[in-house]
Amino acid sequence: MFDLILKNVARHITLTPEETDYFTSLLKPRKLRRRQYLLQPGDIMRHECFVNSGCLRCYLVDEKGQEHVVHFAIEEWWTGDMYSFLTGQPSAYYIDALEDSEVFLIDKPQFEQLFIDIPKFDRFFRRLLQNAYVAMQHRISQNLTLPARERYLNFIQQYPQFEQRIPLRQIASYLGIAPESLSRIRKQMMRR
């Protein structure tokens, strides 16, 4: 049941059996059907969320009704709206499932108690955040420097597993490209 998340934790810190039991006792498993929402604008994000299986996406809808994917999360990734989680303010984002999925949720009060009871988790989340920070910096750099075609090429190189399972219109949105444009880019690539 908790193999994957414990493996994820073990990448960064080592837990005693008692700590492991304590940690897993905080995890609330939850199944999400394809298209089911985990979060909607106006909701407050009350949990940290680990994806045990399946695939989620986090997105915004602008005033023209256009969706913009902010990130994806497949198994062994963490997701959520950090802003809402930290501040307790209503979120502006949707999070929903692109596939039937299973997630583990940790309540905010228990999450904060966890750092007090097992300070090692400060290190664990510091390291997750460091990695996330590096990935986001990289994404921003690419968005600033590269045209649409290059951004797509780098994306499928960096996340080959995503091309298999995520619809193109979602990938296009993530890259800041209209789906029609991505279609044309791919057609052009075929000709080689």
Added chain:
Amino acid sequence: MFDLILKNVARHITLTPEETDYFTSLLKPRKLRRRQYLLQPGDIMRHECFVNSGCLRCYLVDEKGQEHVVHFAIEEWWTGDMYSFLTGQPSAYYIDALEDSEVFLIDKPQFEQLFIDIPKFDRFFRRLLQNAYVAMQHRISQNLTLPARERYLNFIQQYPQFEQRIPLRQIASYLGIAPESLSRIRKQMMRR
């Protein structure tokens, strides 16, 4: 000398006098002249860097020779190339001073020892990273959803202090806009 950085630390954790002394003993003050480099592509980032005064920018140069600003850092901000710092791999970025500046550097070995000696710093940096993560997510969201004009308006609203001291071409670059385009956007805004 260390007022500002201690204030910054105190926002998140409380240090004993001994811990304060230990922490400040790790800080290497360094002055940077305007236009002086702190980091160049190929260099390995060997320090964490706190800006005590002045203003730095982190940027990339693409294959056409165009500069793209990834972030700014004014007094009481941290800067650096997290990727290079964490992995020990050569950086792709430049960091230089837009104004005469003073920074405090912490060596990587001492930085890592700090977490072992004073685990509270795991919490401190976790919180810095949380805030940075939220800010970057916000920036990505805006880049995906808003046209150039709106991005500029939000920027000067969010960082009014930057408009005073950072050249427009740098702001344009940060926002992913050509300097000529930003000039026209501003002209258009004047007409109201």
Added chain:
DNA sequence: CGTCTATTTGAATGTACTCAAAAGCGGTGG
């Protein structure tokens, strides 16, 4: 004061977008 850099302005260009419609694909139910 002179030089170098930043900003503004103009004109032409282009990349990617919008809108509209057809084709393809997959899931669901009869």
Added chain:
DNA sequence: CCACCGCTTTTGAGTACATTCAAATAGACG
């Protein structure tokens, strides 16, 4: 198992926002 329905992807045509290139003006630094 097949037919239908809905959603995704593709294709086409016209457009727009922002870019590039070039040159003039303004401003800042030494």
